[in-house]
Amino acid sequence: QVQLKESGGGSVQGGGSLRLSCTASGRTFSTYVMGWFRQAPGKEREFVAALSWTGGDAYYTDSVKGRFTISREYNKDTVHLQMNSLKPDDTAVYYCSAKQGYYSAYASVWNYWGQGTQVTVSS
Numbered sequence: 001q002v003q004l005k006e007s008g009g010g011s012v013q014g015g016g017s018l019r020l021s022c023t024a025s026g027r028t029f030s031t032y033v034m035g036w037f038r039q040a041p042g043k044e045r046e047f048v049a050a051l052s053w054t055g056g057d058a059y060y061t062d063s064v065k066g067r068f069t070i071s072r073e074y075n076k077d078t079v080h081l082q083m084n085s086l087k088p089d090d091t092a093v094y095y096c097s098a099k100q101g102y103y104s105a106y107a108s109v110w111n112y113w114g115q116g117t118q119v120t121v122s123s
Contacts, residue, residue: 059105
C-alpha cells in the first residue's frame with residue numbers, strides 16, 4: 001500500500017521556522033516529482049513547492065519564494081519543506097504529494113497524497 005506520511009507541523013509565531021518532512025512507503029518515488037500543497041479553511045488547495053525527480057529543478061509559488069526550501073533524500077524516499085520567516089497567511093494544512101512525469105501546479109493531476117499536517121502561524 002502506497003503511503004505518504006507528513007510530520008513536523010505545529011504552531012509558531014510569525015517570523016519563526018518549521019521543517020516539514022514526508023516519508024513515502026509502499027513503493028519507491030525516486031522517479032516521481034515530489035511536492036507540497038496547502039489548504040487554508042474555506043480555500044482551495046494550492047501549490048506550494050515541488051522538486052523534480054532529479055532534484056535539479058525546484059518550483060515555488062510566488063508567495064513563498066525566498067522563504068521556503070524544498071529538498072529530498074533519495075535513499076530514504078523523504079522530502080522536506082524548510083519554512084522560514086513564516087507569516088500568518090501561511091497557516092494551512094500542508095499536504096505532501098507525488099506525481100509521475102513532470103511538475104504541475106494543478107493538484108488534480110498529482111497521483112498520491114498524504115493525510116496532511118497542520119501549520120499555524122500566529123501574529
